[in-house]
Amino acid sequence: MVTRNYRIGHTEIALTMPEEMPCPENLSKFRIAEPERAKEEVIRYQIEYTDDIEGIKGQLLEMKTGREIYRDDLTVFQTEQGECRFLKFRGAKQHYAVSAQEQDNRYHIWFDKSVEKMLVFDTVFLAALCLEKQVMRDDAWILHSAYMCYHDTAVLFSAPSGTGKSTQADQWETYRGTWTVNGDKSLLVREPDGWYAHGWPICGSSEICNNKAYPVRAIVMLSQATENRVYPLKGIQAVRELLAQITVNGWNSEFQIKAMDRLEVLLQEVPVYKQECDISEEAVRCLERCLETDSRKDA
Amino acid sequence: MKIIKEFILREIAGECVLVPTGATSQEFNGMITMSETAKFIWENLEQVDSLEEMVQLILDNYEIDEETAKKDAVAFIGALLQNGFAECTKEDQTW
Known part of the structure; x- marks a missing residue:
């Protein structure tokens, strides 16, 4: 067994697992030599293979208190x-992983031996770590967004999958020489001097994943259109669109209330825009004008 | 009348919303924006025994006419029943 430490935003995790167990390459970008936080603040995972996942599930279900939340790819109780999760690929018959919280900051994870080769995929491996729950302890949350670095600030393009988040980030790379920190996710953290976007070890199909933090300049909610238009998104419409793109454990009301509390603060402190756009330099120009006008106002 | 689904009722960005939570979050997406009267009806749904009583309670608390109060109550409670968020507790299904 080997123990490796990682820092994601301000959240630190320690994974103790078989040395030969594959691990997603993107996670290695968040590796640290030694924990920087106090021992009791590090989330510790004991990870192993099993050829009896049904037996482990059975034992945990015997300890169940209260009801079960069920969806096709996940069972939570x-x-x-603490919390237990059974993970499954959508449409599959068998669960491939089980996660059981043993103490406040300790988790035990079992992967079915048959998925060994798939553990290199960030979504497969990291889903078992319930990271969205861990970062929320540090008042951080995950925004489904293409995270673009623009003049050393973060511009986050957010929208439902398939809208063209990473496509817009690509357009900016092409026409303005910006670079993408993560093609699919960013971690939002309220630091003492404002909001920052941190890197995240999962990046979906974009394959762009970097561990960098920049102050958030703007969040841009995208939608496809034939004409380019950018306008501020405010009030309940901003809440509605943003909340739909934040990873929230919907079954956990405490988690939801905390997310909404943070969202209210964010909306007061970070400009949120709606951009209706096509794929063109004009779309880039349209948002650029808006960002530059706002930064002149701030100055 | 009884609320049978799990929602968080809260104010956010100056609006009152119902957000699904618990098992309900796996059935419904998004949030429901509510008017001031709808919020009042939601909060008092389980405290009264009939539509007439609810209408009277609205009239006691808001400066609106009876017709509007009844229209608001029927529309909102109808939507709650239709979406399976609430169910009647009286045998004759009148409340």
Whole structure:
């Protein structure tokens, strides 16, 4: 067994797992030599293979307290020790992983031996770590967004999958020489001097994943259109669109309330725009004018 | 009348919304924006025993006419029943 430490935003995790177990390459970008936070603040995972996932599930279900939340790819329930999750690929018959919280900051994870080769995929491996829950302890949350670095600030293009988030980020790379920190996700953190976007070890099909943090200049909610238009998104419409793109454990009301509290603060402090756009330099120009006008106002 | 789904009722960005939580979050997406009267009806749905009582409670608390109060109550409660968020507790299904 080997133990490796990682820091994602301000959240630190330690994974103890078989040395030969594959691990997503993107996660290695977040590796640190030694924990920087106090011992009790590090989330520790014991990870192993099993050829009896049904047996482990059965034992945990016997300890279940309260009801079960069920969806096609995930089952969640509580035991006295904490939260348990069974993970499945959509449409599959069998679960491929089980995660059981054993203490406040300790988790035990079992992967079915048959998925060994798939553990290099960030979504497969990291889904078992319930990272969205861990970062929320540090008041951070994950925004489904293409994270673009623009003049050392973060511009986050957010929208439902398939809208063209990374395509817009690509357009900026082409026409303005910006670079993409993550093609699909960013971690939003409220630091003492404002909001920052941090890197995230999952990047979907974009394959662009970097561990960099920049202050958030703007969040841009995208939608496809034939004419280019950018305007500020405010009030409940901004809440509605943003909340739909934040990773929230919907079954956990405490988590949801915290997310909404943070969202209210974010909306007061970060400009949120709606951009209706096509794929062209004009789309880039349209948003650029808006960003530059706002930064002149700030100055 | 009884609320049978799990929602968080809260104010955000100056609006009152219902956000699905618990098992309900796996059935419904998004949030429901509510008017001031709808919020009042939601909060008092389980405290009254009939539509007439609800209408009277609205009239006691808001400066609106009876017709509007009844229209608001029927529309909102109808939507709750239709979406399976609430169910009647009286045998004759009148409340």
